[in-house]
Amino acid sequence: MIAEVAVLALGLLVAVVRNLPGPALFPFRALATIYTDVFRGVPTLLLIFLFGFGIPALGLNRPWNKAIIWATVAIILNYGAYVAEVFRSGIRSVHPSQMAAARSLGLSQWQSFRFVIIPQAVRRVIPPLLNDFVALQKDTALVAAVGPIEALREAQTATAKHFNFTPYVVAAVLFLALTIPLARLTDWLTARQEAARQ
Amino acid sequence: MIELRGVTKAFGTNAVLRGIDLRVDTHEVVALIGPSGSGKSTILKCINGLERVDGGQVVVDGIDLSQPGADLDRARRRVGIVFQSFNLFPHLCVLDNVTLAPRRVLGRGRAEAEKAASELLDRFGLSDKADDYPDRLSGGQQQRVAIVRALAMAPAVMLFDEVTSALDPELVGDVLEVIRELAVAGMTMLLATHEMGFAREIANRVCFLDGGLVVEEGPPEQMFTAPAQPRTQAFLQRVLAARRL
C-alpha cells in the first residue's frame, strides 16, 4: 500500500518534470528521462536482487542493511518509471488549447498543470494505472522471496557477505542497451505523429 | 490601452506579421477583418503573450510585452481572451470554470469568488447552468461561459477571436448580444471576426488585414461603403458574393 502511494507520487512527479518546457529546465528533464529509461529497462527481478542484496552489502547500519527494505525500494523505483510513462501519455493527451486557455487567464505554468492539465490527465489514465497496479501486486511476491534467499545466503560461507555486483550490473547494462534505443525510438515516433497531426 | 508598433512574427519561413501598427484606446471597440490566414489570431495571441513577437513592440496597459523580462502573467490578468473553440475546462463545472482564475491568480476566497461569478452568470442568463459541466451545454452557452470566465478576472480589455465561427447560426445571436452589452458598458475590445454586419454595427474602427500588414483602417461606414484600397474592395466584394450564395 505504502509502495503504491509512493509509486503514484513518484510517477506523477517524473511525468510532470518531463513535460516542463524551456531550455533552463533541460537538466531536470534529462534526469527524469534517464530515470524512466533505466528503471523501465531493467527487469524487476534483477533490480530487486541488485538493490536487495547489493545495497545492504555496502555495509550500512541497521535497520538499513535489511534486504527487504531495498527490495521494496527497487520495486517502487521500477513501477514509478512505468507509471511516469502512463502519466506522461495522459498529460500529452490533453489538448494544447487547454494550456493556452489556462495561461491566458493568468495562471502560471505550474498552476495550469496543477488545476487544469493534471486533473484531466489523471482521469484519462486511471484504467491503464489499475492495470499496472495488478502487476505490482504480483511482483511484490518477488520482494517476499528476498527474505528466505537472504537467510540461505547467510547460512553459507563468509564469502556470502561479499556481494558480487559484477554479473548483475553486466546483465542490467545488457538489458539497457536493448531497451533504451527502443524507448528513444518510441518517443521519436510519438513526436512525429504529433507533428503530423497539427 | 493596446499599442502594436512594427510587430513582426514568422512561423519558420512563413512571415505572418510584417510590421503591424495597431492601437486600441480605452472604451474603443476595434474589429479586425481579413482573409483566412492573414494573421488575425496571431495578433490576438501576441497581445496576451501566448505567442512571442520576433520584432517591434507590443504594449498592453503600460506593460511592454516584447521586453525579454516582461511580466507576462501580470499582463494576461489585464487582458481577457475568448477563443473560437471555447476551451472550457471539461473537468470543472461552470461555476468552477469561472472561479478558478480569480481564486488562484487573484487570491480571492471561495465565497467571494462564487458570489461574483454568480452575478456575472446571472447577468448573461446562465445562472441555472452554474452546476452543469461544459459538455452538457450548447455551443452558444459554452461560449457565453467562456466570456464570463474571462470577465471574472475584471480585465481592462477583451479580445475575441471569431467567437461565433464554431456555432450553429441560431446560436450566434445570443453570443453577439453579450458582446453588444459589453460594448454598451464601455468595455475596450478587439475582435477578429468574419461577421461583417456585426463589425459594422459594433466597431468604432475597422482594420483590414492582408499580407501581414494593416492595409486600411477607418470608421465602419467608410470601410464598408467606400474603402480606399483596391485590396479592401476586392475582399469585401468576395465576402458579399459569398453571402449571396
Ligand SMILES: Nc1ncnc2c1ncn2[C@@H]1O[C@H](COP(=O)(O)OP(=O)(O)OP(=O)(O)O)[C@@H](O)[C@H]1O
Ligand atoms: N503555431 C503555428 N505554427 C505554425 N504556423 C502557424 C501557427 N499559428 C498560425 N500559423 C500560420 O500563420 C498564419 C496566420 O494564422 P492566423 O491563425 O493568425 O490567421 P487568421 O487570420 O486568424 O485566419 P482565420 O481567419 O482562418 O482564423 C497561417 O498561415 C497559419 O498557418
Ligand SMILES: [Mg+2]
Ligand atoms: Mg483565426
